[in-house]
Amino acid sequence: MNPPTVTEAASGFVSIDEVAAVMERLSSADSARLAQLARLRCLGAVGLEWQDLLHEAFIRVLDGRRRWPRDVPFVAFIAQSMRSIASETRQADMVEFGALTEHEFGDDHGTVNVVARTDITPEREMAGRQMLIEIEALFAEDAIGLSVLEGLARGDSAGEVQAQLGLDPTTYASTLRRIRRRLTNYLLPTEA
Structure with missing residues (x-):
C-alpha cells in the first residue's frame, strides 16, 4: 500500500x-x-x-x-x-418517464416545475393502497407512531409534528427510530 x-x-x-x-x-x-x-x-x-x-x-x-x-x-x-x-x-x-414537466399558472405566478407520475397503472395504484393498509396495520398498536407517519406524509416539519402531538425532541427521536425499525423489518424481512 x-x-x-x-x-x-x-x-x-x-x-x-x-x-x-x-x-x-x-x-x-x-x-x-x-x-x-x-x-x-x-x-x-x-x-x-x-x-x-x-x-x-x-x-x-x-x-x-x-x-x-x-x-x-x-x-x-x-x-x-x-x-x-x-x-x-x-x-x-x-x-x-415524463414526470417532470413545466406548467404555466397564468400572468402573476410564472412557471413552476410540477411533478406528476405518468406511469401509474391500476395495478400499481392497488399495490400502493395495499401497502398503506399494511403499514397502518403495522402501527395499529402504536397511535403515536402512526400519527408521526401521517404528519410526515403530509409534509409537516419535525417541529410541527412535535407541536401537534405534544412530543419532546427525545420522544420524537425515539418514535422515529421505532418507525424506522418497523418499516425496515416490514420492507426487508430478515432471511432465516
Missing part, C-alpha cells in the same frame, strides 16, 4: 489506497449494514438493484469521483454516497 500523498493528507481526504485497504477489511456486520442500506435506497428507483447501487458507490470512491473525508466513518460515507446515487437515478427516471 502506498502512503497517502501530501495533497491527500493535507486535504483531509482518505487516499484511494487507504480506501481499498478499508474495503478489503470490511467486517461482515458492516457489509450487512451496507447491503441493508442499499436495499432501502433502491426503493422507488426503477431498475436499480441494491448490489449495483453498492458497487457503484464503491467504484466512485475508488476512481476518485467521490472523496472520503477523514472525519467521516466509512459506512456513513458509503451510505451517503448510495443516497446520492439513488437520488440521481430517481431524478433521471422522472425525466425519462
Whole structure:
C-alpha cells in the first residue's frame, strides 16, 4: 500500500489506497449494514438493484469521483454516497418517464416545475393502497407512531409534528427510530 500523498493528507481526504485497504477489511456486520442500506435506497428507483447501487458507490470512491473525508466513518460515507446515487437515478427516471414537466399558472405566478407520475397503472395504484393498509396495520398498536407517519406524509416539519402531538425532541427521536425499525423489518424481512 502506498502512503497517502501530501495533497491527500493535507486535504483531509482518505487516499484511494487507504480506501481499498478499508474495503478489503470490511467486517461482515458492516457489509450487512451496507447491503441493508442499499436495499432501502433502491426503493422507488426503477431498475436499480441494491448490489449495483453498492458497487457503484464503491467504484466512485475508488476512481476518485467521490472523496472520503477523514472525519467521516466509512459506512456513513458509503451510505451517503448510495443516497446520492439513488437520488440521481430517481431524478433521471422522472425525466425519462415524463414526470417532470413545466406548467404555466397564468400572468402573476410564472412557471413552476410540477411533478406528476405518468406511469401509474391500476395495478400499481392497488399495490400502493395495499401497502398503506399494511403499514397502518403495522402501527395499529402504536397511535403515536402512526400519527408521526401521517404528519410526515403530509409534509409537516419535525417541529410541527412535535407541536401537534405534544412530543419532546427525545420522544420524537425515539418514535422515529421505532418507525424506522418497523418499516425496515416490514420492507426487508430478515432471511432465516
